[in-house]
């Protein structure tokens with residue numbers, strides 16, 4: 438390899454082969470192990486999608502029943518984890534709490550399972566099952582409510598809303614939440630997934646890999662755009678202010694949150710599903726104001742960008758924050774929910790990395806000083 442292959446941020450660099458996720462950025466298509474995101478959103482559940490990611494195939498009815506029972510049986514937080522959630526410093530962030538819980542869970546697994554060559558990610562699925570319980574419990578505790586056990590008859594999405602609210606969500610709400618988890622479960626070699634694979638490639642444990650991936654997702658360039666979409670909606674304030682706000686923001690070279698994507702140069706297929714779910718929720722409640730507000734921002738932004746010959750489309754975050762808000766989820770849980778869902782994809786990538794491992798070891802293009810003489814302390818300026 439020569440230094441002329443340098444690509445800032447590894448842009449365009451192919452760092453591994455993968456059978457997990459296919460993204461067609463120009464055509465606006467996304468597949469998990471060959472199944473389209475539209476089919477998965479329509480027909481699958483988060484548990485089944487997790488099985489698909491981890492076991493490389495769709496489960497039979499028996500396999501799904503067994504896997505679902507094991508996932509649901511792993512949801513409950515042990516008293517020390519409940520205490521960890523309760524006592525987490527108020528200034529701490531929920532993403533940091535998730536990392537702490539992952540570290541704790543690591544300690545509950547036998548050494549030989551944790552450190553086995555295949556890393557046993559499939560056996561340690563409590564990492565996936567517990568994350569959403571942690572988040573809902575965190576919200577309950579900060580509202581002064583007690584720990585609530587999960588409902589094994591509910592899907593991952595419906596159970597999350599149940600824990601958050603203390604009452605069962607409607608079938609439609611549960612399905613929407615579960616589908617949101619499906620939509621976020623996997624997305625190729627993004628920063629957090631690459632981080633998980635880099636750590637896995639050292640044969641560190643899958644707990645260390647997932648914890649590192651959560652750290653990568655915590656940065657605002659990766660997670661958090663949906664939170665900022667809702668901040669933007671608040672900042673704009675009224676529907677009449679959308680056009681003047683767009684003029685002002687774009688004149689100042691500001692960004693419209695939830696628009697554009699590094700990979701998709703067409704409408705993000707997840708955004709299409711998410712938009713429909715938002716519309717369904719709004720219509721079910723007889724209040725389309727939030728949907729109409731977002732659609733007006735989208736239309737105004739796209740018109741302005743097309744005039745400059747820059748077609749830019751909404752990404753999944755443009756609609757997901759609104760869906761979560763309508764489901765009563767606080768904004769600071771949006772990115773942690775993303776982590777709870779993406780844990781499935783991270784574990785699939787960790788397994789894949791371990792199957793044909795090679796330690797990641799890129800080089801830097803050295804641009805520092807030429808070799809130079811040591812300067813004694815008393816001679817330095």
Ligand SMILES: CC(C)(COP(=O)(O)OP(=O)(O)OC[C@H]1O[C@@H](n2cnc3c(N)ncnc32)[C@H](O)[C@@H]1OP(=O)(O)O)[C@@H](O)C(=O)NCCC(=O)NCCS
Nearest residue numbers: 662690691692693694695696697698699747749752753754
């Ligand atoms: C995601 C993002 C970083 C991709 O940026 P990118 O790779 O530079 O995108 P493109 O190359 O398609 O951008 C083409 C042009 O449109 C502009 N553009 C892209 N997204 C924009 C947005 N949301 N608001 C305003 N202008 C935007 C770019 O600045 C660029 O302008 P230029 O030609 O004057 O440099 C960018 O779209 C963005 O910041 N979006 C908002 C944040 C967001 O929603 N992030 C979540 C992504 S899942």
